[in-house]
Amino acid sequence: MKYVLLVFLGACSYGILSTIVKLAYGQGYSPAEVIGGQMFFGFLLTWIPALFFLRTKPNKRQLMLLVAVGIAVGSTGVFYYNALQSIPASIAIVLLFQFTWMGVLAEAIISRRRPDTPTLFSLGLLLIGTLLSGGLFETGGLAQFHLTGVIFGLLAAVAYTLFILFSGKAAVTVNPWIRSSGMATGSFLLVACIYPPVFVWNGALWDGLFPYVFLLAFFGILIPTVCFNFGVPHIGPGMAAILGAAELPMAVFSSFIILHESVSWLQVVGVVIILIGIILPELMRKRGKRQEASLS
Numbered sequence: 001m002k003y004v005l006l007v008f009l010g011a012c013s014y015g016i017l018s019t020i021v022k023l024a025y026g027q028g029y030s031p032a033e034v035i036g037g038q039m040f041f042g043f044l045l046t047w048i049p050a051l052f053f054l055r056t057k058p059n060k061r062q063l064m065l066l067v068a069v070g071i072a073v074g075s076t077g078v079f080y081y082n083a084l085q086s087i088p089a090s091i092a093i094v095l096l097f098q099f100t101w102m103g104v105l106a107e108a109i110i111s112r113r114r115p116d117t118p119t120l121f122s123l124g125l126l127l128i129g130t131l132l133s134g135g136l137f138e139t140g141g142l143a144q145f146h147l148t149g150v151i152f153g154l155l156a157a158v159a160y161t162l163f164i165l166f167s168g169k170a171a172v173t174v175n176p177w178i179r180s181s182g183m184a185t186g187s188f189l190l191v192a193c194i195y196p197p198v199f200v201w202n203g204a205l206w207d208g209l210f211p212y213v214f215l216l217a218f219f220g221i222l223i224p225t226v227c228f229n230f231g232v233p234h235i236g237p238g239m240a241a242i243l244g245a246a247e248l249p250m251a252v253f254s255s256f257i258i259l260h261e262s263v264s265w266l267q268v269v270g271v272v273i274i275l276i277g278i279i280l281p282e283l284m285r286k287r288g289k290r291q292e293a294s295l296s
Contacts, residue, residue: 013219013223018254027212037205037209039192043221052177054178065166070190075159086149087153132273135264
């Protein structure tokens, strides 16, 4: 249960990011400054605690694997931002959340085992809840599904699925703090190539950008990466993908509380359905175990 809670906490941490990004954009900062700053400080924040565990250094192969997983994290942000250039945020978040079924499918293919009934039922609820809470039915329909945006949105979902999948398999014998710093290094290297960190020397960082990118690094790199590295190896990528759906309810909640954005009843219903879809598999499994115990 503690590993389930860790992954749930990491997913909720991701949900706060959209609110912080909107606040930063409202102050006039560019996506390059915001994304680049997030990855830069994420790199620093993850390496500070990792320095205390360097006595168990990963070998070169393990380090390369961790950097590769980190590139998947950085790719998620880059693809998602590009999706937002041509489609509304409500549609982009729905596309990103296809990682729920992608993660379960990937685990089924790798393990050569069909997902159990609770998992499949939960996925159905998550997809319905995502469509409702994302406000898809209130955005004007299929006319807003621009092909380029859809492609980037689905690529973001694939990249996030790869992160969930391999964060529980890459260099699992390495200390989780070291694993997190290695992944953050991969994210930073990728984003630095696309968005060079000019904010470090052009004055933007100390002219108001710092609080936003520091919070994005804390809630978007440090907390979720560490939580996933501790939790996913113990619960598997399929269950992690389901728990990852907690990001959307948290995004809706934080936007409502901090940004005072209006939330429709359809979105509230969608959030409730997502939460039921997250909790349901564990409840059904526990019930099945109790029934097996009573029969034996």
